Amino acid sequence: MTNRRDFLKLSALAVAATSGMPGFLARAAAQAGGKKTLVVIQLTGGNDGLNTLIPHTNGAYYAARPNIAIPKKDVLTVTGDLGMHPSLRPLMGLWDSGKLAWMENVGYPNPNRSHFASMAIWHTADPTQAQAEGWIGRLAEQIGDPFCASNVGGSTPQALRASDFSLPSIESIDNFQLKLPDGMQTPFQSMLNSPRTGEAAYLTRATRQMLKNTARVQENAKKYKAGATYPQTKFAGQLREAARLIAAGVGQRVLYVSLGGFDTHAGQRAEQDELLATLAEGLAAFQTDLERQGVAGDVIVMGFSEFGRRVAENGSAGTDHGKGSVMFALGQGVKGGIHGSSPDLEKLSDGDIIYKQDFRGVYAEALTKWLGLNAREILGGSFTGPGWIAS
């Protein structure tokens, strides 16, 4: 009888030998090299950019938001005209040391106010919504390693969908292993080897891939000891798992973490204040941890939301769906500061800001300057970014 480790090895071989796998899965992952990691943070629900990076000298901002504007006295000033939401105070140290960047006024052509259509556009990097694959799924195909990018959390976002399957989602590293009862390994493998078609074949492939992925993670994950105290939030816990994967040198180039709840149609101040605090406290702990692990130079964080909110508040002390918004980035590899110009609040389109920076330009810089990949192939075109990566 084979022991568990042998079984997993056999399964890995079986993966490579199976013709039903997508082509790139069977290819060697040699070109996956490179140590740099990009951590993508998704703020789900449409984060209000104007109350995140606040134009605190702009009368039009205060006029449009009599109830929910951030009072000037509470703003964490970062430039003469802009300041951060007070809940972002844990990130001020990063700002002061030049490791925090804000990208102003980011969006895409013909903005869509549907959460789901807009999120799909950010996930696929395709404003025409013609593609089903995600930009990180295509990145994985270019690298040729199905394990070069993972979601940390329960369900895999569309960004990580490749042509025939999704990249891994890891909810908890400790539980990320298969413990088959004694004597069941051989029958399990025989059962998987039965010929199948359609969705049954898909499930067989997914199971084999899972066996391979879990083995790889477990081999490496033992090395980590947290270098920071993380807050007791689900989001911070996911960042800790991301730090663990990075410190273990598992080889992932992209890790993806989501924080939801930004759909603030009513009572926005209380909701967004708490969410931004969760975001900032989690990211600050993450950064401290990476520095203590000695890997901070190899990791940058890039955050986005599917859209910002309408400039004017609604009648429920909230905001309805808008268009462009801010992005943020942090890390030693980031060129700190404000990139791009603030939206003109006197000249709006349908009550929304008019975007100036295409988000695909921001992605493109992460792909080329940070990960050393061919952005044109992944994004399906050339896009110029705001120069947010250092050097």
Place this chain on the structure above:
Amino acid sequence: MSLTPLPRKLTAEDAAHFLRRTAFGATDAQIRALAGKDARSVAKAALAFDQALAPNNPFDPMQGASPGAAIQLTRGAWLFEMVYGPHPLREKLALTWSNHFVVGTDKVRNTPALLGYLALLRRHAATSSFERFTLDIAQSPAMLRYLDNDQNRKGKPNENFSRELLELFTTGIGPYTETDVREGARALTGWTFVGGRGNRQYLDEPKFVFQAGQFDSGRKTYLGQSGTLRGEDIIRLATAHPQTATFVARKLHRAFVADTPDEAAVAGSAETWRRTKGDVGAVLEELLSSEAFYASRARIIRSPVEFIVGALRTLGQPTFDAKTLLNLTSTAGRMGQLLLEPDTVKGWDGGREWINDSTLLLRLQVAAALTLTSKAPALTEPPSLLAMTGQERPAAAVLLSSLKGRQRTYMSMISPEFQLA
């Protein structure tokens, strides 16, 4: 054109297929009892459910000591109903509708509001009027709260419900403009509820009210119609839109026929929908006795809740203590489907989205817990391969038959065939 009816009497595999889709799964005896019957009468009988609930449900949400506890009890009570209740198709439909008219317990924390919402899903499960169903949902305190229409007032519109009414509940993206969203919000001003707000009032029953003073009585244009439109008009126009028939019929096909539906078959159901003016019961009866339905085998990846309920029904509804059943609802949550709390108002996309490394591992662990551990229910006779896989002779039959009872049940429960309906 409408769907072609299945011409033959049901084979045993047909019957297993029907029960996998409409009853989460079944025992060998239940499957054999349907074999040889006529497809139309089988569908009619399954749809002829009443509102009777499972006896001896151990969970009473009104006994919850806090909003959070009451929500957990609501989930437990629902899972109990799915596993032990007399009308699994009604519950499957309620689950489907909860993923269409989505509300979430992240915002809806009032117990009577949640129970009222669930009762609506059951009462309209195979509704004869989708318009009436939508109107009832739109006026339910749960939905008013979840999509903020309770705060939609004259001169201070809140667009949240108005947008999702079109995008997610009726026409789908495409047939409407941003102006329709805004005008719809104006027409829905004044629809709110009284009572049952706040953590201390979580057991107080909220009630829909129309606050005439908060209603914008001005002229509006919505989906091409103009007038001093009211909320009821908006619901009527949105539900009667021809695209609504296609959009919602496609969701029914995703729930009952295939994760990736055949568009010609969807068009057939949409035509029946339009002809019957949104008689969902008639659409379902035709669908569940059609050739297209019976031809579509193993094309739906069971959701976490369907996986768990299917396992328990296939095992012959074994008895579990209340704590174990509650644990199973949170396990379904970790597998990606926490009842009454989809991640977003769009609901769960389902299909291959259910499957990733973590959720697959959990499915394997749940299967082990239900079959191999010391707490697993006693099995006098292991379920037949037909009940577990939907096939009389699955490809792995030789291997599976050579295993002993519990191991065979475990191995067939983690097979791709069991994951599918």
